[in-house]
Amino acid sequence: MSRRIANKAAPSSDQWLQFAVRALARSDRTTTQIERLLAVKGASPAQIRATVRRLMSLRYLDDVAFAARWADRRLARMPMGRARLQEELLATGCPEQIVQATLRASYRKVSERDLATQVVAMAGRASSEQTRGRIARLLSQRGFDEDTIETVMGPLMCEER
Numbered sequence: 001m002s003r004r005i006a007n008k009a010a011p012s013s014d015q016w017l018q019f020a021v022r023a024l025a026r027s028d029r030t031t032t033q034i035e036r037l038l039a040v041k042g043a044s045p046a047q048i049r050a051t052v053r054r055l056m057s058l059r060y061l062d063d064v065a066f067a068a069r070w071a072d073r074r075l076a077r078m079p080m081g082r083a084r085l086q087e088e089l090l091a092t093g094c095p096e097q098i099v100q101a102t103l104r105a106s107y108r109k110v111s112e113r114d115l116a117t118q119v120v121a122m123a124g125r126a127s128s129e130q131t132r133g134r135i136a137r138l139l140s141q142r143g144f145d146e147d148t149i150e151t152v153m154g155p156l157m158c159e160e161r
Contacts, residue, residue: 086143116148135153
């Protein structure tokens, strides 16, 4: 059961701000996620705008910083290619422009080839053609492009000979 704003009277701006701060304390969120959360809880568009402006002025809400933190955590936990990371960041509600800048910055720090090599290493030795096919599918699912997959799968294909 979700918690409702305590007063039966219309919640004040301070109450919406407190609600949003509690939500941010539980989990890092984008501006879009906070806006949706406030809307679902019954805040008016004007209350949502005011709350978001206040959160931004307090530096509690920053989509650029969110995207950078989120991308770094995601890549550390689960190496993936640019396409998958882009899809996931867009799903969080980050604007396209911020997503593109985050992708450029993230893949300057670590190459997709190195990330794909980590995935191959985690998948284990590719001793059979079936296993190599499974690894290639995994790399594709993780958002690596065909060139990167061919580059990291090349040494595995040589083992076959």
